Amino acid sequence: MSQSASDSSSLPPRVVNVDDAPFEEQTLGEHWGARYQVLTPSMRPSGGSLGVNRLVVPPGRTAVPFHSHRREDEVFFVLEGRGVLRYGDEPLRELRPGDCVACPAGKQQAHQFLNPFDADFVYLAIGAHDPDEVCQYPDTGKVMVRSLRSVGRLTATEYMDGEPDRPKILDLWSD
DSSP states (O other): OOOOHHHHHTSOOSSOOTTTSOOEEEEETTTEEEEEEESOTTTTTTTOOEEEEEEEEOTTBBSSOSBEESSOOEEEEEEESOEEEEETTSOOEEEOTTOEEEEOTTSOOOEEEEBOSSSOEEEEEEEEOOTTOEEEETTTTEEEEGGGTEEEOOOOOOTTTTOOSSOHHHHHOOO
16 A cells, blocks of 8 residues: 555655765764664654664764663664664673674673774664663663653652642542
């Protein structure tokens, strides 16, 4: 069954050639950032959750902080150049074209890539976009809660901390 002309014209393209995909760039200072291309722009608007991005990390940079996912598996496939993988407490590992890195969710094993070499490090990042995702950043103690659209640091507290003596529900209830 094919999409009607009106349905397909309102969505981004289903087939994208990497040569035609626009680049977006996110950088901060001298050591953070990369250029990336979204290769599956129609996936989320069509109701899907899986996505593929192509990242180009220049020499001396890392694209994202050291982080782990509670709900989203990620897979990375190296296309060009060399990079370094930091994965949990394991020793750093050099990556080269053809390497595929599996990062399962919920294992509290953070991951991060670095390009300490002289040429661009290019890889595919493949993963879901779970609306309820929670990421942890062990180097800085940050937490990202996607459903709240928030990144911050949690402060430990007792379960009932801050609750009023008289629960609000008592004032809302009328019989």
